Amino acid sequence: MTTSGHGTDGVERRGLMFVLSSPSGAGKTTLSRMLIDRMPGLRMSVSATTRAMRPGEVDGRDYLFVDKARFDAMVKGDELLEWATVFDNSYGTPRAPVEAALSAGQDVLFDIDWQGTQQLREKARADVVSVFILPPSAGDLEKRLHSRAQDSDEVIRKRMSRASHEMSHWAEYDYIVINHNVDDAFAEVQSILKAERLKRERRTGLVSFVRGLQGQLQG
Ligand SMILES: Nc1ncnc2c1ncn2[C@@H]1O[C@H](COP(=O)(O)OP(=O)(O)OP(=O)(O)O)[C@@H](O)[C@H]1O
Numbered sequence: 001m002t003t004s005g006h007g008t009d010g011v012e013r014r015g016l017m018f019v020l021s022s023p024s025g026a027g028k029t030t031l032s033r034m035l036i037d038r039m040p041g042l043r044m045s046v047s048a049t050t051r052a053m054r055p056g057e058v059d060g061r062d063y064l065f066v067d068k069a070r071f072d073a074m075v076k077g078d079e080l081l082e083w084a085t086v087f088d089n090s091y092g093t094p095r096a097p098v099e100a101a102l103s104a105g106q107d108v109l110f111d112i113d114w115q116g117t118q119q120l121r122e123k124a125r126a127d128v129v130s131v132f133i134l135p136p137s138a139g140d141l142e143k144r145l146h147s148r149a150q151d152s153d154e155v156i157r158k159r160m161s162r163a164s165h166e167m168s169h170w171a172e173y174d175y176i177v178i179n180h181n182v183d184d185a186f187a188e189v190q191s192i193l194k195a196e197r198l199k200r201e202r203r204t205g206l207v208s209f210v211r212g213l214q215g216q217l218q219g
């Protein structure tokens, strides 16, 4: 699915799909925004959803807010790379922008649940790097959902009651980060991305780079 771009050291490499998942409220959106602001070469995948817009959310930036008929048409037209029902709403990743970003040599960041992560992994295992974010405690998770002040008590209750099930998928992920403190969690997630960008298998330009070095040594 991916084509090559260039790393910061000029060596060609395949783009990667960097996935953050967690129980609702553990901090994926917060960490995603920090990554997008601070990591050049990383583009956010903007999901389509049928859920209602929260105060402060912007259509096209936070989500593509669509009705059920439009979502179903996207599924039928194979416009989504993955999709799932989460908390009674439909969510899915539009395929075209992801493929365009990867073709342009960029990495793509996904804030999606475990069902979507499984689907991406089935399609492109070698190019998916997945991170599961855990809250430090159940009490902290609940406090965070309340402090966000964007969901009703009923919605928060529903999300808390799903948290244990969401978390049961932690062992399917490549990395686990416990979000005690947002700056520390960000530093950990950033380190994972930096290291994964340097992985030998995705650095398609290394063979010719090393040959060039050897040529210089012989010449
Ligand atoms: N380490 C932290 N300490 C305290 N508060 C935090 C921390 N990380 C995130 N938060 C706060 O917790 C709330 C929930 O965070 P966020 O929206 O990033 O979670 P999320 O995992 O994206 O949730 P959802 O899956 O529902 O979209 C926000 O108000 C955010 O500012």
Ligand SMILES: Nc1nc2c(ncn2[C@@H]2O[C@H](COP(=O)(O)O)[C@@H](O)[C@H]2O)c(=O)[nH]1
Pocket: 021, 022, 023, 024, 028, 047, 048, 051, 082, 083, 084, 086, 091, 092, 093, 111, 112, 113, 114, 115, 116, 117
């Ligand atoms: N499988 C997918 N899951 C997605 C996608 N976009 C978001 N999500 C996940 O949904 C829940 C709830 O999100 P919220 O914004 O309503 O709080 C959360 O776990 C997201 O990660 C998607 O495109 N596919």
